[in-house]
Amino acid sequence: MSIALSMFVGFVALTLLITFWAAKKNTGASAYFAAGRSITGWQNGLAVAGDYMSAASFLGISGAICLNGYDGFMYSVGFLVAYITVLLIVAEPLRNAGKYTMADLLAYRLKPRPVRALASLSTLTVSTFYMIAQMVGAGVIIEKLIGASFHTAVIGVGILMLVYVVFGGMLATTWVQIIKAILLMIGAFMLSMLVLKHHGYSLDAFFEAVSAATYAGTEAPKNLLQPGLQYGIAVKGPWGPTDFLSLSLALVLGTAGLPHILVRFYTVPDAKTARSSVVWAMAIIGLFYILTTFFGFGAATILEKAQILSDGKPNPNMVAPALAQHLGGELFFAFISAVAFATILAVVAGLTMSASASFAHDFYTNVIHHGKETKPGQEVKVARITAFCVGAVSISIAIYLGPSVNAAFLVGLAFAVAASANLPVIVMSVFWKRFNTTGAVCGLGIGLLSSIVLILLSKNGPAFLGHPFPLENPGIVSIPVGFLAAYLGTILTARDEAAEAKFAELKVRAHTGLGAEKATAH
Amino acid sequence: MHLLPNGVLLPNLAPLMTEKSPVNWDQIEAKPAFRSLLARKAKFITSATIFFLAYYLTLPVLVGWFPDLMKRPVWGKVNVAYVFALSQFVMAWAVAFVYVRKASAWDKEAANVIKDHH
Numbered sequence: 001m002s003i004a005l006s007m008f009v010g011f012v013a014l015t016l017l018i019t020f021w022a023a024k025k026n027t028g029a030s031a032y033f034a035a036g037r038s039i040t041g042w043q044n045g046l047a048v049a050g051d052y053m054s055a056a057s058f059l060g061i062s063g064a065i066c067l068n069g070y071d072g073f074m075y076s077v078g079f080l081v082a083y084i085t086v087l088l089i090v091a092e093p094l095r096n097a098g099k100y101t102m103a104d105l106l107a108y109r110l111k112p113r114p115v116r117a118l119a120s121l122s123t124l125t126v127s128t129f130y131m132i133a134q135m136v137g138a139g140v141i142i143e144k145l146i147g148a149s150f151h152t153a154v155i156g157v158g159i160l161m162l163v164y165v166v167f168g169g170m171l172a173t174t175w176v177q178i179i180k181a182i183l184l185m186i187g188a189f190m191l192s193m194l195v196l197k198h199h200g201y202s203l204d205a206f207f208e209a210v211s212a213a214t215y216a217g218t219e220a221p222k223n224l225l226q227p228g229l230q231y232g233i234a235v236k237g238p239w240g241p242t243d244f245l246s247l248s249l250a251l252v253l254g255t256a257g258l259p260h261i262l263v264r265f266y267t268v269p270d271a272k273t274a275r276s277s278v279v280w281a282m283a284i285i286g287l288f289y290i291l292t293t294f295f296g297f298g299a300a301t302i303l304e305k306a307q308i309l310s311d312g313k314p315n316p317n318m319v320a321p322a323l324a325q326h327l328g329g330e331l332f333f334a335f336i337s338a339v340a341f342a343t344i345l346a347v348v349a350g351l352t353m354s355a356s357a358s359f360a361h362d363f364y365t366n367v368i369h370h371g372k373e374t375k376p377g378q379e380v381k382v383a384r385i386t387a388f389c390v391g392a393v394s395i396s397i398a399i400y401l402g403p404s405v406n407a408a409f410l411v412g413l414a415f416a417v418a419a420s421a422n423l424p425v426i427v428m429s430v431f432w433k434r435f436n437t438t439g440a441v442c443g444l445g446i447g448l449l450s451s452i453v454l455i456l457l458s459k460n461g462p463a464f465l466g467h468p469f470p471l472e473n474p475g476i477v478s479i480p481v482g483f484l485a486a487y488l489g490t491i492l493t494a495r496d497e498a499a500e501a502k503f504a505e506l507k508v509r510a511h512t513g514l515g516a517e518k519a520t521a522h
Numbered sequence: 523m524h525l526l527p528n529g530v531l532l533p534n535l536a537p538l539m540t541e542k543s544p545v546n547w548d549q550i551e552a553k554p555a556f557r558s559l560l561a562r563k564a565k566f567i568t569s570a571t572i573f574f575l576a577y578y579l580t581l582p583v584l585v586g587w588f589p590d591l592m593k594r595p596v597w598g599k600v601n602v603a604y605v606f607a608l609s610q611f612v613m614a615w616a617v618a619f620v621y622v623r624k625a626s627a628w629d630k631e632a633a634n635v636i637k638d639h640h
Contacts, residue, residue: 070603074582077610081578084617088567088574092625204598211599226593227585227603241586248582252575272629279618286611431564504551511560512632514639515545 003330005146008338011183012160015176015345019164022172030517033100033357033383035171037519039267043178045280048264050177052079052255052285053184054130054347055137055317056411059340061289062323063316065296066303069213069224071231072296074244076289078251080282085256085423087278092271093430093510094262099517101354102262102422103362106429109502111437113367118444120362122421123259125448126414127355128394130260131348133410135398138344140317141337151399158395161348165356165387169380173349174267180342185288187339191320192291194327195298206298213300224297239470247412250475254415257422260354269519299323356386413455416475420482421447428486430510433503435486436496443486450485451478545639556635559628566624574617581606 030036039047057079064072098104103119135154142153164172199206212221222229229235231244255261265274299319303326308318321340325333360383365371425443428435454474459467471477509515550556585592585603592603 070585070607073604073607074585077578077581077607081574081610081614084574084614085571087618087621088570207599223599225599225601225604228589231586232589241582244586245579245582248579252578272625275622275625279622282614282618286615290608290611505547507560508547508550508556508636511563511628512550512556512636514550514636 002146003334007334008341011338011342012345015172015179015342016163018175018179019168019172022168022175025171033170033263033266033361033380034517035169035174035267037267037269037517039174039277041268041273041276042280043174044264044268044273044277045284046181047174047177047267048261048277048281049284049288050179050181050184050343050346051261051264051350052281053181053288053343054411055134055141055340055344057288058184058188058343059137059141059317059320060411061292062296062299063308063319064230065224065292066299066308066319067314067316068230069222069297069300070227071229071244073292074248075251076292078248079255080286080289082252082255083278083282083285085253086261087275087282089430090256090262090426091265091274091278094426095265095268095271095274096511096513096516097430097506097509098266100263100266100361101358102259102426103358103366106425106440107362107366108429108506109499110429110435110440110496112371114437115440115444116362116366118441118448119422119425120358120367122417122444122448123358123362124355124390125452126258126418126422127260127351127358128390128397129410129417130258130414131351131355131390131394132398132401133414134344134348134351135394136401136410137317138341138348139398140315141321141340141344154395154398157345157348158391161345161352162388162391164345164349165352165391166384170263170267170353173346173353174264176342176346176349180339180346181284183339183342185284187324187336188288188291188295190328190332191324191336192294192298194332195294195302195323198298198302198327206294206301209301210297213297215300216302216304218304218306222300224300237470242476243471243473246471246476247473249479250412250416250419250473253419253423253475253479255418257418257426258414259358259418259422260350263354263357264350266517270516271513295320295323302326352387352390355390356383359383359386359390412473413451416455416473416478417448417451419475420451420478421445423479424483424486428490430506432490433500434490434495436490436493436499438493439486439488439490442489443482446485446489447478447482450474450481454478550636550639553635555631559631559635563628566621570617570621574613577613578610581610 061072061075064075094105097108102123103116106119107115135157138157139150139154142148143150164176196206199209211223211225213224214221231240233240236243268274268277303322305314307322307326308314321333321336324336360379364382365379421444424447425440428439451474454469454477455461457465457467457469458472460472461467592601594602596602596605
């Protein structure tokens with residue numbers, strides 16, 4: 001067995017042990033969906049960081065920076081600043097007024113059935129796109145690292161993920177995220193140190209080399225610190241800067257609408273801990289993204305493009321592992337590969353968890369059964385079954401799409417949808433008294449529709465539609481459309497007296513924590 | 523039942539004392555202390571949001587439409603663009619820090635507002 005294989009078999013075994021430990025503690029909905037609300041601030045901070053730093057972050061960004069320089073670094077910036085949106089606007093009201101899912105907050109004073117139905121649809125959509133991207137990424141990486149075929153790799157990842165989620169629930173996925181976040185930070189530090197060492201531990205020398213990056217002498221010098229190598233007018237045409245702005249907007253607003261991140265805030269005992277967990281997450285995530293400077297830009301001064309090719313084209317996902325191998329030998333390569341694999345597995349588990357929780361809690365219990373559990377434990381059972389189905393569907397779609405689908409396109413879609421459909425409704429529900437059910441339904445529905453339609457009409461959509469929309473990320477159009485739809489849907493329709501009457505209660509709950517769901521004893 | 527020393531038999535009042543009355547949300551919401559807290563919270567969050575979004579979005583705007591400014595070197599080969607990007611991290615952490623401090627004070631106020639309503 002190669003070192004890489006043994007290392008991550010070891011890691012997988014460890015995480016399976018955690019899953020079985022969690023399975024024993026998992027009794028009841030609060031335990032399954034919200035880890036008993038017993039996770040502390042720094043633990044949740046690490047778990048949020050783990051959930052957030054997906055394969056797209058570690059592998060994708062380092063690859064994007066290595067190949068496209070500064071424009072790739074924008075992802076690092078956007079992904080971090082997005083947490084301010086979460087901190088200021090969403091995290092605490094959510095924890096105070098909700099129970100298990102994002103829709104709990106939305107349906108607080110609005111008519112539950114239409115709102116939950118649409119919120120569930122939106123959650124499933126965002127989670128599925130995000131998940132397929134991770135599955136494809138996992139397939140490609142494992143295919144390269146272990147030599148398994150793409151199909152086998154995707155199925156293998158899918159099965160493991162299902163075991164975590166079906167048996168372990170939120171507690172297991174939380175601890176998998178925490179461990180993975182720690183490993184990721186260690187890996188990032190070591191990789192950065194090795195890159196600096198290569199440049200004699202001199203920041204001057206490092207930036208000097210990056211400004212004339214030659215990919216280990218194999219290409220003409222390129223100044224990677226200059227913006228515009230990917231989105232500049234010369235490269236992308238006149239819409240380049242607008243596309244860049246659109247992407248930036250989607251990144252900073254999308255996080256606050258990502259169901260699998262929001263659901264993390266239900267695992268802590270109270271709103272104050274939710275707040276501190278966001279701060280912890282920002283510290284860890286921020287530090288990580290600053291380090292991407294070193295292993296991202298640095299890779300272009302150390303690696304030849306030939307080291308990161310797959311099928312003759314540079315594969316950005318391979319930059320971080322290739323760098324690890326080049327600078328630290330087989331052992332370090334194995335470690336980084338195991339971390340990359342853990343990264344994907346953890347995020348996929350988190351996504352499945354939130355998607356299946358949404359279906360079981362929002363749709364099954366609340367929409368179909370009007371809020372009553374037909375038998376105790378039914379909701380959890382439905383969640384487990386949904387997790388299985390969601391996993392099976394995304395494995396199938398990932399295999400169908402194959403390794404060459406642009407995973408970044410799928411993640412960008414997820415962010416744009418989240419920002420267009422979910423965020424407007426969350427914000428208005430908490431802060432605007434007049435907001436009514438029709439507004440929520442319009443906001444969710446039209447936000448969802450506009451972002452998806454614009455993606456299909458962009459250059460990444462199917463050929464038969466003709467690619468009329470000039471931007472790759474629809475954010476700059478679909479996000480305002482989502483807000484507008486929620487606003488117009490409200491003021492153009494009748495006032496909802498019941499919703500407005502309940503606003504006082506929502507305000508008191510959201511801003512004081514009175515009546516919030518408490519932690520359960522284990 | 524509780525027998526007093528003078529021979530009077532009292533019913534057990536304990537259940538009545540600890541029985542939770544349903545929360546009167548409108549009453550709490552109407553309290554001047556609560557409304558004042560919310561007004562100040564709204565003001566801070568609105569200004570902080572406008573600030574951080576403006577600071578953040580300035581980056582893609584400058585990079586997209588004023589690339590020559592952003593390409594100017596600041597220290598060695600490090601350019602305005604990179605320094606501005608790094609400053610976004612500092613800005614985010616600073617906003618978080620200020621918010622947490624403010625929010626701790628708000629927590630205490632909120633606790634006062636609801637203290638008789640558990």
